[in-house]
Amino acid sequence: MTTIRGARTAKGRMRSPWRIALLVALAVVVLGTVGLGWIYLRLNSSIHTFDSGGLSKHRPTAGPSQSENVLVIGSDARNDGNSSLGGGDANDIGRSDTAFLLHIYADHKHALAVSIPRDTLVTIPPCKLPDGSWTKTQTKTMFNAAFSVGQTDKGNPACTQNAVEQLTGLRVDHTVVVDFKGFAALTSVVGGVRVCLPQDVYEKDLDPNRATLGNLLFKKGEQTVSGQQALNYVRIRHGLGDGSDIGRIKRQQAFLSSLIKKVKGNGITPTNLLPLADAATKSLTVDPGLGTANKLISFAMSLKDIDLHNTKFVTLPWRYAGERVAVVEPDASNLWAALKADRTIDGTDASGRKQPQGGASESPTPTRNVSGAGIDVAVYNGTTMSSLTPKAVAALTEHGFNVTVTARASSHDGTTTVIEYGAGLKPQAETVARLFPGAQLDFIGGLGINVVLGAPYATGSSSAPATPTAVPSWVTDDARSADDDPCSNLTYGSGG
Structure with missing residues (x-):
C-alpha cells in the first residue's frame, strides 16, 4: 500500500523533469541577460569620447528635419600602438588624412557621403588648446x-x-574617429x-622613398x-593613376x-553588430552623444533601411590650386544647400x-521658426526709402541674427532684395532669405553675408521666389x- 508521503514523492519524481527543464531555461535567460549586460559593460569601458567643450560657440543651427550629419575621420596617428601598422613616430598624434561627411536623409532611406580632400584649403576656426x-x-x-591644431587626442576631433x-554651414550631429x-x-x-x-x-x-620596387602587395583585379x-x-596613393x-x-x-555591402549582406542586427562594436570601440573616439554601446548600436540599427543603391x-x-586643392563655388554651396x-x-x-494632395508644393516654413543665432549679417539699403534699414535690422535682431x-x-537698382554670401555660407544665407x-x-565670394534691400521689401511683396539650385552635373556624374x-x-x- 502506497503511503501519502510515498505518493507525494512519486508525484514529485514525475514533475522533476519539467521542473528541471524550467530551471534550465530560466538559467539560460538569466545567464544570457547577464552575458549581454557584461558585453555592453565591456563595450562601454572601451569607448573613448572627445572633449565637446572644444566645439565652436557659433555653430550652425540644427535643421527642422530628422536628418543627421555624421563626420567620419580616419586618423593617421601612430600613438597607442598604431605605429606597428603604419610605421612612423610612435608619439605622433596624427592628421585627418581621410574624412567624409555622411548625410543621413530624414526619410532614413537615402544617405550621401561627401569626401573632403586632405589638401583642401579651408578656414580653420579657433580651436581649444590643452x-x-x-x-x-x-x-x-x-x-x-x-x-592636429588641438594638440591632443581629446581636442583634435x-x-x-x-x-x-x-566649410559646409551644416551642423554636425556626430563625429567618429577611426585609427589604424x-x-x-x-x-x-x-x-x-x-x-x-x-x-x-x-x-x-x-x-x-624605397630604393627598390619591393615585394608584390596586390595583384591586379578583384580580391x-x-x-x-x-x-x-586604402593608404596607397603613389603608383596608381x-x-x-x-x-x-x-x-x-x-x-x-x-x-557597407558586406555588413548589410551579413544582416544588420544587434547580434551581428556586437562583434563589430567590440572591435571598433577599442580604437574609436566619438562625441559624447555616441558615448555608450547602446547609443552606438541604436544609431547603427537606424541605418538598416538605407538601400545600397541609395x-x-x-x-x-x-x-587644383598649385599643389593644393581649392573649393569650387558656388558648386560646393549648392551641394550643402541640397543636403x-x-x-x-x-x-x-x-x-x-x-x-500635399494635388501635387501642390508645401508652404515655406513660417518666419517665427527662423533662428539666426551665430549668423553675422550686413544690411545695405538699395533703395531711396530710408525706413527700410531699421525695419530689416529689427526683423533680423528679433530672430537672433547679429547685424x-x-x-x-x-x-x-532696388527692384529686388538680394542676399549675397561668401564661400561655404549658402545655408546661412538661405536662413536669412526666409x-x-x-x-x-547671389554668391559673391568673401567671408560674409550681405542683405541688399530692394523695393519689394517695403510692401512685403515678393519677386519670383528663390528656388534651390541643382547640384552640378559634374559632381553627380562622378x-x-x-x-x-x-x-x-x-x-x-x-x-x-
Whole structure:
C-alpha cells in the first residue's frame, strides 16, 4: 500500500523533469541577460569620447528635419600602438588624412557621403588648446591640419568638426574617429572586404622613398582583403593613376561601398553588430552623444533601411590650386544647400514629408521658426526709402541674427532684395532669405553675408521666389553607389 508521503514523492519524481527543464531555461535567460549586460559593460569601458567643450560657440543651427550629419575621420596617428601598422613616430598624434561627411536623409532611406580632400584649403576656426586657451582663426590652411591644431587626442576631433561646420554651414550631429587599429580590426571581423586593383601594386607604391620596387602587395583585379592588407589598400596613393589624393579618395569610396555591402549582406542586427562594436570601440573616439554601446548600436540599427543603391559617395567640388586643392563655388554651396533641404543629388525630396494632395508644393516654413543665432549679417539699403534699414535690422535682431553693418548700397537698382554670401555660407544665407520672401541669392565670394534691400521689401511683396539650385552635373556624374562594380572608377588622372 502506497503511503501519502510515498505518493507525494512519486508525484514529485514525475514533475522533476519539467521542473528541471524550467530551471534550465530560466538559467539560460538569466545567464544570457547577464552575458549581454557584461558585453555592453565591456563595450562601454572601451569607448573613448572627445572633449565637446572644444566645439565652436557659433555653430550652425540644427535643421527642422530628422536628418543627421555624421563626420567620419580616419586618423593617421601612430600613438597607442598604431605605429606597428603604419610605421612612423610612435608619439605622433596624427592628421585627418581621410574624412567624409555622411548625410543621413530624414526619410532614413537615402544617405550621401561627401569626401573632403586632405589638401583642401579651408578656414580653420579657433580651436581649444590643452591649457584652455583658444587658437586664432587660420585661413587658407590645409584641411587635414585641423586635426592636429588641438594638440591632443581629446581636442583634435572638435577642431576638425568646427572646420567642417565652417566649410559646409551644416551642423554636425556626430563625429567618429577611426585609427589604424580600429580600421584593421573592423575589416577582420566582417571576414574581409572585396576590392579591386587597377594594376599590380608593390611596396614602393606604398612607400615611394624605397630604393627598390619591393615585394608584390596586390595583384591586379578583384580580391578580398582584411587587417593590414585592407589598411595598405586604402593608404596607397603613389603608383596608381596620377598618384594624387583625389585618386586615393576614389579607391577609399570603393572600399567603403564594399564594406557597407558586406555588413548589410551579413544582416544588420544587434547580434551581428556586437562583434563589430567590440572591435571598433577599442580604437574609436566619438562625441559624447555616441558615448555608450547602446547609443552606438541604436544609431547603427537606424541605418538598416538605407538601400545600397541609395547610398552615394561624392567628392567635395574641387579644383587644383598649385599643389593644393581649392573649393569650387558656388558648386560646393549648392551641394550643402541640397543636403540641408534633404534633396538627393538627383533632386529627389528625401525629407520624408508627405506632399500635399494635388501635387501642390508645401508652404515655406513660417518666419517665427527662423533662428539666426551665430549668423553675422550686413544690411545695405538699395533703395531711396530710408525706413527700410531699421525695419530689416529689427526683423533680423528679433530672430537672433547679429547685424554688423548698416549702410547705403554702392550700386543697386532696388527692384529686388538680394542676399549675397561668401564661400561655404549658402545655408546661412538661405536662413536669412526666409525673412525676405522672394529675395535672390547671389554668391559673391568673401567671408560674409550681405542683405541688399530692394523695393519689394517695403510692401512685403515678393519677386519670383528663390528656388534651390541643382547640384552640378559634374559632381553627380562622378558619384558612386554602394552597389557599383568594385572595379569601376578607381583612379583619377593617368591610368584611370
